Amino acid sequence: MNAPIIDPLQGDFPEVIEEYLEHGVMKCIAFNRRGTLLAAGCSDGNCVIWDFETRGIAKELRDKECNAAITSVCWSKYGHRILVSAADKSLTLWDVVSGERITRTILQQTPLQARLHPGSSTPSLCLACPLSSAPMIVDLTTGSTTVLPVSVPDAGNGLVPASRNKFSDGTPPFTPTAACFNKYGDLVYVGNSKGEILIIDYKTIQVHAMVPVTGGAVIKNIVFSRNGQYLLTNSNDRTLRIYENLLPLKDGRRALDDLEATHKELNGVEKLKAVGSKCLTLFRDFQDSVTKVHWKAPCFSGDGEWVVGGCASKGEHKIYIWDRAGHLVKILEGPKEALIDLAWHPVHPIVVSVSLTGLVYIWAKDYTENWSAFAPDFKELEENEEYVEREDEFDLVPETEKVKESDVNEDDEVDIVTLEKDSAFSDSDMSQDELCFLPAIPSPDVPEQQDKGVESSSKLVDSNHSGSPLSEEAGPNGRATNHASSPLEDNSIADDAGGSRMKRKRKPSEKILELQAEKVKKPLKPSGRLSKVKNKSVADLDNAEDNSNLYI
Incomplete structure (x- = not known):
């Protein structure tokens, strides 16, 4: 969206569901520091990292030792590490780029939430809040805990x-x-x-x-x-x-x-x-003085100007947004699914919420374009009006004054290397390499189960089989699988009990059966091309495998 045509009087808070993300049953979410990557913990113990710009999966962190639901995810300051807490009492630290597990620590109680130390680029300390014990500082390197x-x-x-x-x-x-x-x-x-x-x-x-x-x-x-x-x-x-x-x-x-x-x-x-x-x-x-609802997953907006809280009532997906002065400015109502977690984008007015069904909803702003920003004398009309031109509006007027020359010195060099410091990340260390994006790794399509080895399609099938000139071979389930392509065949696909795909064959006509009988008695010599058929004569066969391609 172009910034000049956005109405500046609109509030910087989301309004509608833009789209949703789906991958298994997701339980908790967390943005990285720049908001370019979104980590989501799933109920099967996996952690999925979404590229938030393309809405595609950038990486999936799988731990063979963890099959329990993820309770929280946390990024390190510069995005190179992710801490994952799970219901099996484990804390797992991951290297995001390589996708390898760095450490795994087992606690005495299930950690409901775990946060990495924010003062280090490669933290080894975290703060864990267990279910039925006091918060503790955990050294992920040694596994020691301090309550x-x-x-x-x-x-x-x-x-x-x-x-x-x-x-x-x-x-x-x-x-x-x-x-x-x-x-x-x-x-x-x-x-x-x-x-x-x-x-x-x-x-x-x-x-x-x-x-x-x-x-x-x-x-x-x-x-x-x-x-x-x-x-x-x-x-x-x-x-x-x-x-x-x-x-x-x-x-x-x-x-x-x-x-x-x-x-x-x-x-x-x-x-x-x-x-x-x-x-x-x-x-x-x-x-909420009227409904007196309980709140869940409260947080600030990226700039701290807005406060957001999710409704903890069952079967309701409501998000309340207040300004910092205490005024309720918006209530976002989603589907009839309970809300279990939410997060505000660090930079943009976007809220991401997780429903009880495991879907992640992306709430964004419904922008209204302000086209009058292109020219100060441009006037927007609510409805069509009849325009009456002035008498001298289209008269030719001689140029009275020159166009003012630009004060920009075109000989100055333009600096395209130096990065301007973003006020939203004032504590950034420019010497520290920050991970903002992950390289895209395309996932190959799963090839369909194909039939094995057709050595030669020039052999004719014995008449003890289906009686058709089509080449056949036994598939993995013992059934005959068709390998020839013919315009006389029906292209519909049928799934058998073994899950393989077979083409349905059409019963050959009497003319084809006669030709087949003649072919068995006296084989035709291949001619290289099909000749035109006149007076209902049959064309020469190009190859034995194409003997079903007959033009009558």
Whole structure:
């Protein structure tokens, strides 16, 4: 779509289903950093990588040891690696270009979500959120795990050991806990079942700040915006909340030390809350006050201007879109299939959603072309109007002034090598080779089962067979398979029990049978060409294999 003819007053959010992707039963999706590749985890344990520009499959990652459903997929920062978590308690790290498995780690619990460390181009650390245990840092190289704290005691210095596995108020040990890295991966933000956001240094396993969430409901999802300035939480009270990140994007750990130094007089939970108030502040909350629906897979748009959440109701495929100010701007209604995952394209106003049936729907913007952008005096009409020209409109007017000369110096060299820095990827390292596309590998067509060896088609078939001059041979299922092509044959195809294809033969006419009998008594010599037939005489046979091609 040409940018000059797009109406600038239209909102940059999707509106309609453009198309859908189908490959097995897909469960979860994730875009790479540029949005050129889309990874989808399937129910059979495979991971499919789609070329999002052509909507074709670029690569399929198959693990013979994994037959369980994929629970999450995550790209590395520059797209060279993919982390896949599965229901068989495995974490698998793949090399995208070669399609080879790098490492495979088995956990004690099923990981519902796994995220690679965002601060490295070739990460070996990941954050895993298991089904019934606390979030943990996993070293994919060695397989070692470090469990993160999910609560703080009511007294003490606020540091919780990693071995703590029960809340002080006697609640169940763990519910599925949400956690995520910040933009550069030096801190982990954990949302627990007591409605608290904990800011943890994963290297020292210490809680440095705590932010209580209004209502104290269980936090099901927690995710940062792409630029790291906003944090989005999804709670059991059916409310989405946006928090503004007050810490610097880089060196957030050092900023926490400075905040702790300013609150030396406080201890325990009071100190953690005081520091937390300087780290996050509530910006906006979203909820459907009418239907009171639960939300699933909330996320930001690529530029952070829009907030999107999927409806968690069964049998409904609805996507709600708000602007950051809190206004509901669009409700996308899809087919009557439950929504299980969604993702916003990093650059374009496109949302991709996954249905319970395993289809991936692509929601795009319904553009309205603004043709008046081509000329300032161009006027668009809602309906036809009768035009009345002016009296002097078509009079010849002598040229009164010269056309202004262009100020562009045509002798200057045009730089076509230097790349302009994209504001959407301001943290890109130009020295790092980023994987944006995969080479297309065409998949060969499966050849149909063909009949074996016709050594010579010049032999005549004995009259003990079908009585036809057509060359026949026993197929793999013991049936006779026709090898000759004739205009007298019926070209319809019949599938037999063995799955092979056979041509139906047409019963030869009496004239052909007579000719065949004469041929058996006295074979004709091949003539090289068919002569024309007059007075119902028969043409000479070109070859014995074409003796069915008779012109009567």
